[in-house]
Amino acid sequence: MDLRRKISELLLRPLRDRAAERRLRRAARDGRPLKIVLGGAAPEPDWLGSDIGFFDATDPAVWADLVGGENRVERLLAEHVFEHIPPDLIPKVLANAYRYLKPGGTIRIAVPDGHNPDPDYIRNVEPGGIGPGADDHKQLFTIESLSAALAGAGFEVEPGEWFDAGGRFHEEAWPAERGHIHRSRRHGTPDKSFPSSHLSLLVDGVKG
Template sequence: MIQLKSRIRKTDGDLYIIIGAHNTNYENWLPTNIENLNLLDKASFQNLFEEKKVSRFLAEHVFEHISYEDALIALKNCNQYMKKGGTIRIAVPDGFHPNPDYINMVKPGGIGEGAHDHKLLYDYKKLGKVLEDAGFKAVPLEYYDEQGQFHFTEWDSKDGHVHRSKRYDKRFNEPLGYSSLIVDGIKI
């Protein structure tokens, strides 16, 4: 925690924070975990960032582990400690994925790794709504719609690398077709 806080203090330019990925290492990004950034505790944000504002947050497969109500609190906290025009990139399992085996793996209580702790299965509408309710403009990047049609908008990995994505996860083209719902929330 002390080392992370020191690195944040020494950052002069843009501050890029990975949420819920303490051991993830991306160039120019600082990883956090609940021990040093509790998304539901405004004091945790204040303690870590003090007067600094974050340019980008990245949360890959984090928000499905908290309730909608807690996601709203977490996103409002992120918004408060973010620069205007900053972005939070969120990747979660996609509730509109057309493959029922995928849904059985990722739904709350599903059979996939980590699904026992999933609280919510988002689709682009639900994730967009919670982002908008927290003061962000929602911009879907990768998602399935209600008819099972996949949509993809070009995005730059430097703005938040999502391994479990069409471009970076080799399982996307396998029979299961693993993918993530990826949405950027832009602070307005």
């Protein structure tokens, strides 16, 4: 990103945050279905974007203020966000997600896959790696560690796409209505960034 684009991003981001916050508050106030993207823009018109600038997902008071009460949210989606959250804060985010989701609600998480067998992929996505944004990565999840974090918060775990510890790829028929994941076998397109850059570890947590 060149200097001009950096300056533009710094100027425009607060405006985008305020607009996204207004949309979220309005939807909650009007009683509309709440389908929230954590730390990103809304991929579809019926979803609501959020950003750390106004939505600190570690703070239960922020959830209460923005969505209006527990058991109000239908869907949560986080594509390549959780790897940027410090490990000690992951339980707080998931505890809040569980509390504010409706029974039967879901959180879909996609992150770089620590079991991807290609060493070039790992070098790009590991904390401090050489890939875009990896300088801010705090941990490298595997199917075991992400599933354990979700289960520890009370969620039923439903994997969608993942590599196992032996480097074998698995895919289940993950429901589209729980949120679009671009970096996935289903929707991603291999590019020249690094091998299998379009693949993620994709896991759903379902509130019972």
